[in-house]
Amino acid sequence: MLTGSYKTNPQSMFQDSFVQGQTLFKLDNVRVSFDGADALKDVNLQVGSGEIVFLTGVSGAGKTTLLNVLAGNIAPSGGKIYTSPSNFSVQVFQDLRLIERMTCRENLAFAYDPSIYKSKNEFKSDLEELAKILGISSRLDMKISDANGGLKQKVAIIRALLTRPNVFIADEPTSSLDFDNAKRLFDLLNIYNSKRKMTIIWASHNRELVQKFTGRIIHLDKGRLIHSGHACFI
Ligand SMILES: Nc1ncnc2c1ncn2[C@@H]1O[C@H](COP(=O)(O)OP(=O)(O)O)[C@@H](O)[C@H]1O
Numbered sequence: 001m002l003t004g005s006y007k008t009n010p011q012s013m014f015q016d017s018f019v020q021g022q023t024l025f026k027l028d029n030v031r032v033s034f035d036g037a038d039a040l041k042d043v044n045l046q047v048g049s050g051e052i053v054f055l056t057g058v059s060g061a062g063k064t065t066l067l068n069v070l071a072g073n074i075a076p077s078g079g080k081i082y083t084s085p086s087n088f089s090v091q092v093f094q095d096l097r098l099i100e101r102m103t104c105r106e107n108l109a110f111a112y113d114p115s116i117y118k119s120k121n122e123f124k125s126d127l128e129e130l131a132k133i134l135g136i137s138s139r140l141d142m143k144i145s146d147a148n149g150g151l152k153q154k155v156a157i158i159r160a161l162l163t164r165p166n167v168f169i170a171d172e173p174t175s176s177l178d179f180d181n182a183k184r185l186f187d188l189l190n191i192y193n194s195k196r197k198m199t200i201i202w203a204s205h206n207r208e209l210v211q212k213f214t215g216r217i218i219h220l221d222k223g224r225l226i227h228s229g230h231a232c233f234i
Pocket residue numbers: 034035038039057058059060061062063064065066
């Protein structure tokens with residue numbers, strides 16, 4: 001039902017996560033075509049609540065397209081997609097969608113939602129805690145136009161987390177980060193995963209990097225999902 005590697009790997013743990021967690025996404029033979037060319041072909045994938053999934057593949061393999069299908073931004077040209085009604089996803093895009101003339105803090109303020117936070121103070125303390133964990137507290141009043149790539153990436157991630165999503169979908173979130181900062185981000189997301197049951201879907205062309213983290217790795221090759229298994233089994 002899933003991928004070849006899954007069938008040949010009876011020890012694979014991700015089957016358990018389906019049993020424990022509710023299915024958040026189920027893709028059946030999903031195809032996405034752009035101008036007659038297939039960016040995704042026959043993709044079968046199931047993601048359970050509380051999973052950490054890394055999506056790998058070289059540039060052009062279809063990672064961004066798959067994330068956009070999961071987030072509901074692109075409708076499949078063929079096949080079916082099921083999304084759980086309890087899914088409240090937030091997406092961190094490859095282009096970070098920050099407002100350049102505003103400061104980091106001003107960009108983060110857009111995440112404030114009075115239906116989520118009891119008070120502005122509660123929001124502020126979450127914001128400050130996240131900034132501290134990612135090591136950017138002293139740079140919150142810097143304008144985005146003056147920020148380096150790593151700072152921008154962290155602001156985009158914090159803005160996403162401040163909306164308290166149950167699914168976090170990120171496209172190459174560490175492209176401007178060195179290994180220590182990538183690890184720091186992974187540790188932070190892991191805390192959200194275990195404490196708030198946040199499901200994580202993280203795309204990266206850097207397979208060596210994601211193999212250092214704990215989670216399921218799914219691999220796209222020319223639009224086909226050719227591997228799914230836990231990093232420790234690779
Ligand atoms: N909006 C689009 N219009 C036309 N072709 C696209 C579009 N988005 C992606 N593609 C094509 O689909 C394929 C997969 O792209 P993408 O999902 O961006 O891969 P990745 O994120 O792995 O680099 C590529 O061949 C790309 O050129």
